[in-house]
Amino acid sequence: MRHGANRETVSLRIPCAADAKALVAAVQASCDQLSVWLPWATADYGDDTAIQWIDGAFGASHRFVIETGGQLLGCGFLSRFDRLHRSAHLGYWVRTDRTRQGYATAATRLMTRFALGPGAFERVEIRVAVGNLASRRVAEKSGATFEGIARNGFCLHGVMHDVCVFSFVRGDAIPNAPRSFLSVREGS
Numbered sequence: 001m002r003h004g005a006n007r008e009t010v011s012l013r014i015p016c017a018a019d020a021k022a023l024v025a026a027v028q029a030s031c032d033q034l035s036v037w038l039p040w041a042t043a044d045y046g047d048d049t050a051i052q053w054i055d056g057a058f059g060a061s062h063r064f065v066i067e068t069g070g071q072l073l074g075c076g077f078l079s080r081f082d083r084l085h086r087s088a089h090l091g092y093w094v095r096t097d098r099t100r101q102g103y104a105t106a107a108t109r110l111m112t113r114f115a116l117g118p119g120a121f122e123r124v125e126i127r128v129a130v131g132n133l134a135s136r137r138v139a140e141k142s143g144a145t146f147e148g149i150a151r152n153g154f155c156l157h158g159v160m161h162d163v164c165v166f167s168f169v170r171g172d173a174i175p176n177a178p179r180s181f182l183s184v185r186e187g188s
C-alpha cells in the first residue's frame, strides 16, 4: 500500500515499547500546540502514559506511529469502534517542528485504506473542532467528505466546541501519492 508526503518516505507501523522515549519527546516538544486540541498532551506526559497508549490501555483502537527515516513524526489512530454499524473514528497528530509537510495527510490516507480494507469498517469518521483549521485542512486534503457541523460536539478544557464531521465510506476514492506505506507488523 503506497501513498506519500512531499519527497520523503513516510511509514506507519504499529508502535512498540521501544517507541516510548521518542513518543514522549515528540509530545513534550509539541505540547503547546497539541494540548489545544488534544487535552491528554500535557507537559507531564511521560513514559508510563506512552507505554499505556502503545499497549492500548485507553480503549479499543488501532494505533500507529508515523515516521520517516526512523524518526517518529507523530501518531495516528483508529478508535471508537462501532462494530454494529461498522464505523471507526480516525485521528492524528504531528510534532510541531515537522508540520506542514504533508505527513498527517499521508497518514490519514493510509489509515483510511487500512480501515476500509476487506472485512474491516464501512465508514471512517474524522471529527475536528471548527477552530482547528490545520486539522480541517488535513481532512479536506485527504479526500474526506465534509458532512456538516455537529453542534457542541467536543468539550475541550471545559469549553464546548462545534465540530466539523468528515467521513470516508467504502467505495470512496482515496487520493494516491507516492513514497509512503503502512505496515501492520509490530516494531520497526
Ligand SMILES: CC(C)(COP(=O)(O)OP(=O)(O)OC[C@H]1O[C@@H](n2cnc3c(N)ncnc32)[C@H](O)[C@@H]1OP(=O)(O)O)[C@@H](O)C(=O)NCCC(=O)NCCS
Pocket (backbone or CB within 6 Å): 033, 034, 037, 038, 091, 092, 093, 094, 095, 098, 099, 100, 101, 102, 103, 104, 105, 106, 127, 128, 129, 132, 133, 134, 135, 137, 138, 141
Ligand atoms: C493538524 C496536524 C495533525 C496537521 O499535521 P501536518 O502534518 O502539518 O498536516 P499536513 O502537512 O498534511 O497538512 C496541513 C495543512 O494545514 C494547513 N495549515 C496549517 N496550519 C494552518 C492554520 N493555522 N490555518 C489554516 N491552515 C493551516 C497547512 O498549510 C496544510 O495545508 P496545505 O498543504 O494546503 O498548505 C498538526 O498540526 C497537529 O498535530 N496539530 C495538533 C493536534 C491536532 O489538532 N490533531 C487533530 C485533532 S482532530
